[in-house]
Amino acid sequence: MRLxxxxxxxxxxxxxxxxxDVTAALDVLPAYRYPLPPGDMLIANLDAVAARxxxxxxxxxxxxxxxxxxxxxxxxxxKIIGAPMNYDTGQDQAAIANAMSIGLFLKANGSLSGxxxxxxxxxxxxxxxxxxxxxVVIGREGANIPRAxxxxxxxxxxxxxxxxxxxxxxxxxxxxxxxxxxLGPWLVTADEVPDPTDLDLQLQVNGEVRQQGNTKQMLxxxxxxxxxxxxxxxxxxxxxxxxxxxxxxxxMRPGDRLVATIESVGTMTVDVRATKTN
Ligand code: MN
Numbered sequence: 001m002r003l004x005x006x007x008x009x010x011x012x013x014x015x016x017x018x019x020x021d022v023t024a025a026l027d028v029l030p031a032y033r034y035p036l037p038p039g040d041m042l043i044a045n046l047d048a049v050a051a052r053x054x055x056x057x058x059x060x061x062x063x064x065x066x067x068x069x070x071x072x073x074x075x076x077x078x079k080i081i082g083a084p085m086n087y088d089t090g091q092d093q094a095a096i097a098n099a100m101s102i103g104l105f106l107k108a109n110g111s112l113s114g115x116x117x118x119x120x121x122x123x124x125x126x127x128x129x130x131x132x133x134x135x136v137v138i139g140r141e142g143a144n145i146p147r148a149x150x151x152x153x154x155x156x157x158x159x160x161x162x163x164x165x166x167x168x169x170x171x172x173x174x175x176x177x178x179x180x181x182x183l184g185p186w187l188v189t190a191d192e193v194p195d196p197t198d199l200d201l202q203l204q205v206n207g208e209v210r211q212q213g214n215t216k217q218m219l220x221x222x223x224x225x226x227x228x229x230x231x232x233x234x235x236x237x238x239x240x241x242x243x244x245x246x247x248x249x250x251x252m253r254p255g256d257r258l259v260a261t262i263e264s265v266g267t268m269t270v271d272v273r274a275t276k277t278n
C-alpha cells in the first residue's frame with residue numbers, strides 16, 4: 001500500500017496516478033490524552049489504519065495525484081537518523097573503516113519537509129549539496145534489535161533527500177535547517193519492498209542524472225543500520241532513517257528541480273528556492 005499525506009493533512013492511498021482520499025480511516029486512531037506516547041500516531045497504528053483504508057478505498061473520492069500537494073508521509077517523527085558516508089563509492093579500506101567509525105547523527109525534526117513544500121536554501125554563501133537516500137520508517141518500538149529481526153521493525157520506505165551545507169559545524173547542526181530533510185512522495189508499506197538491499201536509486205537535477213546507485217552498495221545495509229542504531233537509541237514508530245547516499249553528491253541552486261527515484265518506492269519531484277528571510 002502507498003499512503004500519502006496531502007493538502008490540509010488529508011490521508012490518501014495512491015493508485016495509478018490517482019489519490020483516493022481515505023482521511024476517514026484516521027477515525028480508527030485512539031483518542032490520546034497528555035502526555036502523548038512517543039512517536040508518530042499514524043505509523044504506530046498503521047495496521048489498523050491500513051485495514052480501514054482497504055475497507056473504504058473503493059467508495060472514496062479519486063483525485064489526480066498532480067492536483068494534490070504532497071507532504072511528508074510521516075507527520076511527527078520521534079527522530080531523524082542520518083548515516084554519513086554509508087555507500088561504497090570506491091574509497092579504500094581505511095576510508096571505509098573511518099566512515100563506519102563515525103556512526104550516526106540526528107537531524108532536527110523541524111528539518112522535515114514534503115515534496116510540495118520544496119527545499120528553502122539559506123546561507124547561500126555556502127555550497128549546499130543534494131543527497132538522495134532511501135528513507136526507512138520504523139513501525140514499532142525497539143532497542144538492541146538483532147539484525148535478523150531488524151526488517152520486522154520497518155513500517156515502510158520512502159524517497160528521501162538529505163540536504164547538506166558544507167561547513168565545519170557538527171552534521172547535526174548544519175543539516176537541520178527547515179526543509180533540509182525531504183521525505184515523500186508517499187510511504188510504501190514494507191510488504192511491497194521485501195528486499196531493501198537491492199534497489200536502484202537515482203537523482204536528476206534539471207533533467208541531468210547526477211547520482212545513481214543501488215542500495216546494495218550500502219556499507220551498513222538497512223538491517224545493519226537498525227541493529228547498530230538501536231544499540232544506542234530506542235527506536236519508536238515513525239522514526240526515520242536517512243540511510244546514506246551514493247556517489248554524485250553535488251551543489252544545488254535556487255530554481256533547480258530535483259527528481260529523485262527509488263525502485264519499488266517511487267519518484268519525487270522537489271523544487272529548490274532561496275529562503276526569503278536571509
Ligand atoms: Mn546523507
